[in-house]
Amino acid sequence: MPGVAGTGAADPAGGPARRPLPGLGFLLALQRLNLMAGMAYRWSFLSQVVFMMLNNAIFMVFWWVFFQRFPQVQGWGMDDMLLLFALVAAGFGLSVTLFGNALRLSSMIQEGKVDVFLSAPPDPFLHLLMSRMSLSGIGDFLFGVGAFLWLYPADPVRWLAFGVVVVCSGLILTAFWVISQCLAFFLGGSEGISGILAEALVTLSMYPDSLFTGGVKYFVYSVVPVGFVAWLPVSIVRGPGAGPLALLVAATVLWVWLARLVFAAGLRRYESGNLIQARG
Amino acid sequence: MTRPEPPTSPPGRPDLAPASQKGGDRGGQGEERSLAPPPETGAEGMNGPRSFPGLPRRVPRPTGSLAAVARKYAAIVATAVRHRMAYIGDSLGRPVFFALILFVFCRLWQTVFADGRAPVVGFAARESLWYLVMTEAILLSAPRLQGRIDEEVKTGAVATLLNKPCHYVGYHLAFALGEALPVFLLNLAVGVVTARVLIGPLPVAPAAVLALFPAVTLAMTLSVLIGLCLALLAFWVEDAAPFFWVYQKMLFILGGLMIPLDFLPGWLQAVAGWLPFRTILCGPARLLVRFSVADAGSLFLWQAAWIAVFAVVTVALYHAGIRQVESHGG
Numbered sequence: 001m002p003g004v005a006g007t008g009a010a011d012p013a014g015g016p017a018r019r020p021l022p023g024l025g026f027l028l029a030l031q032r033l034n035l036m037a038g039m040a041y042r043w044s045f046l047s048q049v050v051f052m053m054l055n056n057a058i059f060m061v062f063w064w065v066f067f068q069r070f071p072q073v074q075g076w077g078m079d080d081m082l083l084l085f086a087l088v089a090a091g092f093g094l095s096v097t098l099f100g101n102a103l104r105l106s107s108m109i110q111e112g113k114v115d116v117f118l119s120a121p122p123d124p125f126l127h128l129l130m131s132r133m134s135l136s137g138i139g140d141f142l143f144g145v146g147a148f149l150w151l152y153p154a155d156p157v158r159w160l161a162f163g164v165v166v167v168c169s170g171l172i173l174t175a176f177w178v179i180s181q182c183l184a185f186f187l188g189g190s191e192g193i194s195g196i197l198a199e200a201l202v203t204l205s206m207y208p209d210s211l212f213t214g215g216v217k218y219f220v221y222s223v224v225p226v227g228f229v230a231w232l233p234v235s236i237v238r239g240p241g242a243g244p245l246a247l248l249v250a251a252t253v254l255w256v257w258l259a260r261l262v263f264a265a266g267l268r269r270y271e272s273g274n275l276i277q278a279r280g
Numbered sequence: 281m282t283r284p285e286p287p288t289s290p291p292g293r294p295d296l297a298p299a300s301q302k303g304g305d306r307g308g309q310g311e312e313r314s315l316a317p318p319p320e321t322g323a324e325g326m327n328g329p330r331s332f333p334g335l336p337r338r339v340p341r342p343t344g345s346l347a348a349v350a351r352k353y354a355a356i357v358a359t360a361v362r363h364r365m366a367y368i369g370d371s372l373g374r375p376v377f378f379a380l381i382l383f384v385f386c387r388l389w390q391t392v393f394a395d396g397r398a399p400v401v402g403f404a405a406r407e408s409l410w411y412l413v414m415t416e417a418i419l420l421s422a423p424r425l426q427g428r429i430d431e432e433v434k435t436g437a438v439a440t441l442l443n444k445p446c447h448y449v450g451y452h453l454a455f456a457l458g459e460a461l462p463v464f465l466l467n468l469a470v471g472v473v474t475a476r477v478l479i480g481p482l483p484v485a486p487a488a489v490l491a492l493f494p495a496v497t498l499a500m501t502l503s504v505l506i507g508l509c510l511a512l513l514a515f516w517v518e519d520a521a522p523f524f525w526v527y528q529k530m531l532f533i534l535g536g537l538m539i540p541l542d543f544l545p546g547w548l549q550a551v552a553g554w555l556p557f558r559t560i561l562c563g564p565a566r567l568l569v570r571f572s573v574a575d576a577g578s579l580f581l582w583q584a585a586w587i588a589v590f591a592v593v594t595v596a597l598y599h600a601g602i603r604q605v606e607s608h609g610g
Contacts, residue, residue: 041518041519043517043518043519044518044519047517047519047522048519048521048522050522051522051523051525051526052281052522052525054525054526054529055281055522055525055526055528055529056281058526058529058530058532058533059281059529059532061533062532062533062538062539065533065539065543065544065545065548066539066543068545069400069539069543070392070397073388073391073392074391088281089281092281140281192372192373193373195373196373196376196377199377199380200377200380202281203377203380203381203384204380204384206281207384207388210391211384211387211388211391212387
């Protein structure tokens with residue numbers, strides 16, 4: 001049943017009618033409900049947060065062991081890796097906490113679970129993405145903030161830079177995941193390729209940029225925006241500067257705009273499964 | 281952030297969602313199973329329910345000769361192999377990720393050893409990368425029990441295996457090993473080709489190849505048993521996923537996933553030496569890169585000992601947990 005996505009009045013071009021973006025109050029209420037639902041299971045909530053922090057800390061042990069043996073890798077040392085990981089973990093945590101459905105979009109599209117958001121008054125883009133919260137993401141975020149404060153305990157300028165780049169990093173991650181997951185609108189079963197792209201972005205962002213040269217460097221600043229998620233933020237925090245920061249903000253706006261565009265294009269091709277479900 | 285997990289279930293974004301929010305395993309497990317009331321009579325070796333509602337407090341034991349039992353579990357292994365082969369397309373994401381990891385570490389090791397740095401305990405860039413081929417092939421092929429067994433426990437689907445003429449633990453062990461086989465061969469092939477292209481071949485002793493078969497089989501068996509132990513904790517906790525995260529990271533560090541344990545500080549090597557993780561990853565991978573008969577013999581003994589320990593613990597956990605299951609039909 002093509003075109004069900006555009007329920008409601010169609011615009012003159014034949015596409016779905018534009019609906020208002022959900023207000024801040026609505027989004028805050030969504031987040032509050034997500035958090036309350038997660039905290040209802042006390043052990044599950046605490047264990048996911050605490051164990052994820054522990055999980056990340058253990059990963060840093062690998063780099064500690066590595067740098068004990070090899071103190072420098074093309075200018076990167078233990079503190080640089082900790083900063084990189086702090087930024088990526090905080091950005092990742094922010095993304096999956098606030099936009100918990102970004103990584104599930106593909107399966108939701110395939111299973112027809114987008115329907116319920118299309119029948120609600122607000123614009124479905126943010127409503128859908130923010131309707132779930134990954135509790136372990138809170139652990140990622142807290143670990144990232146904690147690691148950063150460990151490195152820079154009293155440096156307000158860097159704190160400010162950290163705050164800005166983490167938000168940008170989280171938004172670019174979300175936008176990239178949305179775009180890759182939206183392949184399901186066009187290809188059908190695309191969980192495999194979407195998963196690979198998501199993993200590639202996260203995996204590559206956890207290693208120094210000096211490992212990548214030549215064509216690979218262009219690839220990781222364009223097709224897969226690792227450079228904007230991890231390495232440019234690291235350079236901004238190391239030495240805050242207006243130029244790189246402006247570049248990061250511009251890249252963020254571009255990726256978010258692209259994600260919105262791809263999602264809207266995908267919705268026009270979406271076919272409802274007429275799935276009837278109650279939202280928990 | 282957690283690493284991607286092996287592809288026992290169809291691809292998605294493993295690791296990032298709590299197990300309780302996953303489902304749709306094509307293997308038939310998970311919340312889609314119905315909870316059938318236990319048969320009151322007729323199941324061989326099974327006692328009737330003592331106080332309904334509830335489940336029989338004793339689980340069926342495999343009966344018959346040892347050969348018959350072996351044939352039964354061999355049939356489960358064969359079924360799992362066919363099941364995985366039928367959905368081998370779902371597993372193709374792992375090799376791509378595997379190749380990506382090898383590329384990153386190839387660059388890392390080439391950078392580290394680029395300035396004429398001497399090999400560390402016999403490991404230079406080439407040895408380090410081939411070591412990673414084996415550890416990653418094992419890790420990425422180990423069946424993913426997180427979100428499967430613990431979901432069975434949480435949803436009560438565990439009851440559907442109670443009236444089968446095989447032990448729950450034995451069934452899952454056999455099924456998981458069967459699933460791992462084709463995925464391991466696929467991953468190994470991709471790893472070997474990728475490493476050859478990236479850094480060149482590694483001379484391997486024929487004896488090492490022979491020793492790797494039992495070493496990897498025992499490593500997988502141990503890995504599955506530890507996974508079952510963790511998943512069965514779902515009888516007592518709401519979500520067993522965090523235990524898997526920590527176990528995975530223990531494998532990273534104390535199992536020697538990315539770097540051989542020889543690279544660790546002495547005290548950490550000593551700690552790792554007393555834990556089972558090294559026998560899953562580092563042990564088999566060292567056989568590939570630096571084979572010695574003494575190392576192989578020692579590894580087999582440690583693997584067998586840890587398998588015995590975890591087999592006992594797993595069965596004990598299962599029997600303790602199953603006593604708490606209450607089924608009301610449906």
